[in-house]
Amino acid sequence: MINKKRWSLKSLNGPSPFELAMMVLSLFSVLLVIILTFSKVDEETRRLLLFIDTSICLLFMSRFFYELFKAPNKKFYLKHHWIDFVASIPAIEALRIARVFQILRVIRLIRSTRTLLLPLLRQSKQTTLAGLLMAMVLILSTASVIILLVEAGAEGANIQTAEQAIWWALVTISTVGYGDYYPVSTVGHIIGAIVIVSGVSFFGVISGYMASVFVAPDSTERSEKELRVERNDAHQELIKSTLEQAIERMEQNQQQMEKNQLQMLSEISSLKQQLNDKK
Numbered sequence: 001m002i003n004k005k006r007w008s009l010k011s012l013n014g015p016s017p018f019e020l021a022m023m024v025l026s027l028f029s030v031l032l033v034i035i036l037t038f039s040k041v042d043e044e045t046r047r048l049l050l051f052i053d054t055s056i057c058l059l060f061m062s063r064f065f066y067e068l069f070k071a072p073n074k075k076f077y078l079k080h081h082w083i084d085f086v087a088s089i090p091a092i093e094a095l096r097i098a099r100v101f102q103i104l105r106v107i108r109l110i111r112s113t114r115t116l117l118l119p120l121l122r123q124s125k126q127t128t129l130a131g132l133l134m135a136m137v138l139i140l141s142t143a144s145v146i147i148l149l150v151e152a153g154a155e156g157a158n159i160q161t162a163e164q165a166i167w168w169a170l171v172t173i174s175t176v177g178y179g180d181y182y183p184v185s186t187v188g189h190i191i192g193a194i195v196i197v198s199g200v201s202f203f204g205v206i207s208g209y210m211a212s213v214f215v216a217p218d219s220t221e222r223s224e225k226e227l228r229v230e231r232n233d234a235h236q237e238l239i240k241s242t243l244e245q246a247i248e249r250m251e252q253n254q255q256q257m258e259k260n261q262l263q264m265l266s267e268i269s270s271l272k273q274q275l276n277d278k279k
Contacts, residue, residue, distance in 0.1 A: 017130035022063060024134055026087075028141070029056045048148055048162035052141045053090065059137070060088035128209045135202060136173075143195045144169040147188060154185040173199035 032053045036046065064084045071077035148165040151157040159165055159181050168181040172195045183192050 017127040018063065021130035021134040022060065025056055025059065025137060028138065029053055032056075042152070044152065044160065044162050045145065045148055048145060048165055051162055051166065052145070056137065057088050057090035059133075060084065064088055125209075128205070132202070132206060132209065135198075139173060139195065139198050139202070140166070140169045143173070143191060147183060147191055150185055150187045150191065151183055154183075154188070156184050157188075159183065159188075169195065172196060173202065175199050175203070 032049050035041070036049055036053075041049070064081065067081070068074060068077055144162075144165040147159055147168060148162065151159040151165075159168055164181050168183075171178050171181070172192055175196060183189055
């Protein structure tokens, strides 16, 4: 029963943590495209949204070429994932709608698997790394956009451009705090406090992740070691059972030989008795 249960857990095949992270980023990028297309925003906010979208496109393209390099059959990969490359091309708004197909493909993978939690738990390191990447992109993007919208019209504000908003978000989430750009409004201070707390939590998770990489063994390595131990135990049990059966057969053969020997001795003694009677 244990082996069957373990086999069923390993046979669960669902989307990888990075596929789920790319799906969330695709949803976010589609939202950016909708805002850029249908909303009237000022020039600096539009530049900031375009910068964020281009950065997400570069992430998509890097993952596409990485998976293409790893794929054993590159023609097959290109045939089934060419839409990922098309959706990763920046600065062409018409092609960005192709990211909807990325989302639909991952949703189809989610629907095809019986559970989503167990595959993520079995790939704990990939899940942590994908979650950190996704959280960093979302926090930086959201914080920079909101702080630019809030501070742009405030009196005495020094965060006026897309570059300044991105720089402030990077400095704040890293808790460095250069102080060259800072919010002046109450809402900006609240946003800054949230970003600082998020940054502390974010780098705390990174520290724990790095510790697990160098200290704790990988879950797949543990499972392989457990599997090897189980195979060795099963092999030893098989050898022990075979030896016991062989010893049992030898004992049976020995008993049969002793029985045959007694029977032969009985017959010999009977023949001797008959010879003596004839004499």
